[in-house]
Amino acid sequence: MGEFTLSLPISGKDVRKLKVGDVVYLTGVLVTARDRAHHRILRFLSEGKKLPVRMEEGVIYHCGPLARKEGSGWKIVSAGPTTSERVDAFLPQIIRALRVRAVVGKGGVRRKTAEAMREMRCVYLAFPGGCGALAAQRVKGVKRIYWSDLGLPEALWVLEVEDFGPLFVGIDTKGKNRYEEVKREAVRRLRSR
């Protein structure tokens, strides 16, 4: 099990180093998106419209932060991951179109998304679910918020993070998928009960 501290954006070379089971910490800028934002990203892509923030070769964080207004800005209070599988249907296309380097979330994604990840050299990184207070410690600031008309949790939050983690590699660029393995084994054990 390797441990890596990477700065954002992640290079193609760095992302290929990561293997299932490794632990990663990220420093730099990432963008949150959840259900409604994924839907809108796809619409923008199909209409050839420019996204409000550069997401090419970036990291998408499945998260709807809890933030408090502080002066003219926002302070992130709690910002753990949300379930990735809800946006699973949108992900293959988004990963291919934006050449996303890493998806950060919880619970993993289905087979078609994992295939898109292998093809595009993208990894799935799991932040410990429910650990919103811990995640907020690693968020140094909110750079911008876009699409707040979707509701604050569903907006695109551009976050500056430092040593953001622990992130566990759940799916790597070789297509190895820890969630699939665990589930297959669970079904096998259930059948042999």
Add this chain to the structure above:
Amino acid sequence: MSPITQAQVERACFELLKSASTRLPPDVERALRRAFEEETSETGKMNLQAILENVRLAKRQCIPLCQDTGTPIFYFRIGTKADLRADLERAARKAVRDATRLGFLRPSIVHPITRENPGTNLGRGVPWVSYVPLREKDWVEVVLLLKGSGSENMSRFTVLDPALGVEGVKKFVLETVIAAGGKPCPPIIVGIGIGGTSDGAMNLAKLALLRPLGESHPDGSIARLERELMEAINETGIGPMGLGGKVTCIGVKVEYAYTHTASLPVGVNIQCWAARKASVRLRSEGRR
């Protein structure tokens, strides 16, 4: 004796929201510490370590454990002899509004079809409020559950053929837990409602989650079912966050009701490790 007042209930509801979102009940924290000791997978242990660190941080800084502060669900247990002069639902709504404004709750509640977010966590049916009468008691107990949707989305209901019996129930629960995998943030607590009619079984499944973890069901056959299911769930190897490991579940709670001879309804309600529940007993002002 002076009555239980509006202000008293409002204050109590607000304190419950604040404490539930920022700190875990002691039984749950204890179970997570034990899980950390017992876990053998390296990834699983690191995830549990992060969880315990998160619990410490949230408590120390009085900030929400998880950004999904859930759907607020209030159960008011009202003594038939309590001198209550308060509109309980109004009190709950005011407390939710205040807790949201002060950043103890994320504004997560939306219209189910338009998805419009009022930003207050208030809307038709939210907070969910239910009332239970308590015979002969002179107090009111307010129980709050902040139910996150990562786990709530994994809820399942079925009506089994009665011939499938307890083995059928176990199989359904295990399939539900495996299908949920890492999505409900394991280690989980599994609430199960058996019997009644459809809505009744789901309601029992949720009420089961309110029971303290250390306490097994007073009915011996139900207690055995809880134990056996707990073992079977932990044998799946799903582990913390679905990344593999020994500890998938820190509690199984079963509630039951008699049902129709043609039916065997089973409801499953999964609770993430961040089981945010809190309760307080209100007596007349000054006697709390």
